[in-house]
Amino acid sequence: MRRIGLALLLSATLTVPAVQAQQNLSIATGGTGGVYYPIGGGLAEMIGQHIEGHSAVAEVTGASVENMGLIHREDSDLAIALADTVYQAYHGTGAFEGRQVEDVRAIASLYPNAVQIVTLQGSGINSLADLKGKRVSVGAPGSGTEVNARAVLESNGVSYDDFTVQRLNFNETADALRDNDIDAGFWSVGPPTSSILSLANSRDIQLLSLTEEEVKNAMGAEAVFAPYQLAANLYEGMDAPANTVGIPNVLTVNAAMPEELAYQITKVLFEKVDELRAIHPAANDTTVEFSMGSTPIPMHPGALRYYEEIGAEIPDRLRE
Structure with missing residues (x-):
């Protein structure tokens, strides 16, 4: 009897289905002083709470350019990157000449970045031309900020040889x-950003305002640039608005991501977007309309499935 009972117990044990392993997704963001990291962290929380069998974590990276490599190698499951960087990666142009990332696909455009050029009051820097002979940070290596900075500068006659x-x-x-x-x-980040807010609390800052011609020149250099105005009082001591250019930020994945997972991520992003807005105001621009109008590369089939399901008007350029 004992042997029969043991055999029955073993049989029952073997027929119990295994518990599905939790899949942990990696979201490539940027530095902790920008907007990518809190937005990525918020999205990670939403995935963990609303997509069964999945969790996610936001990873600190060098931002846009590096993130495209992470997506291509599938070292990250999702990545946020500037639209111009994403466009260049997909088409193999600019910084991606000879190393095309043809397997990158979009989920959505999240919010627009603004190129913000900051100096201290009394520095004598009041225009792009005044940067000549100065010491200027153009962003982290491998970042979309540097891609944008170079485009703005070079389209307006200022080269890296002109400053330190x-x-x-x-x-x-x-x-x-x-x-x-x-x-x-x-x-190049969604305003307001924590690192500039902190700086403005301790020093008197000044944001450069581009002229109408400088904005036009920059737009001629980058198809994804658009005019953008930083509002007065955005940062402490900023008494007047500043004109600049804006660039969408795109949530990307590898084309190999399963369609159902891409669909679920897109669905959660838009149907639970208030959770993301509670984490950072940049997500106020996270709308289906913004995604349809701003995304520069084709969407993942899973994302398209969601947009079709809700009846969105999908431009032809977003389909493969």
Whole structure:
């Protein structure tokens, strides 16, 4: 009887289905002083709470350019990157000449970045031309900020040979300005950003305003640039608005991601977007309409399935 009972117990044990392993997704973001990291962290929480069998974590990276490599190698499951970087990666142009990332696909455009050029009051820097001969941070190596900074500068007749180039991340740039180790710095990030907010609390800052011609020249250099105005009082001591250019930020994945998972991520992003907005105001621009109008590369089939399901008008360029 004992042997029969043991055999029955073993048989029953073998027929119990195994518990599905939790799949942990990696979200490539940027530095902790920007917007990518909190937005990525918020999205990670949403995935863990609303997609059964999945969790996610936001990873600190060098941002846009590096993130495209992570997606291509499938070292990250999702990544946020600037639209111009994503466009260049997909088409194998610009910084991606000879190393096309043809397997990158979009889920959505999240919010627009603004190119923010910051100096301290009394620096004597009031225009792009005034950066000549100065010490200027153009963003972290491998970041979309540097891609944007170079485009804005070179389209307006200023080259890296004209000033001392520093490649610092957002927090390092703010610290260097605070300590007078540099004269100006570029941020390409959703405003307001924590590192500039912190700097403005300790030093009197000034944001450069591009002229109408400079904005036009920059737009001629990058198809994804659009005019953008930083509002007065965005940062402490900023008494007047500043004109610049804006660039969408795109949530990307590898084309190999399962369609159902891409669909679920897209669905959660838009149907639970208030959770993301509670984490950072940049997500106020996270809408289906913004995604349809701003995304520069084809969407993943799973994302398209969601957009079709809700009746969105999908431009032809977003289909393969």
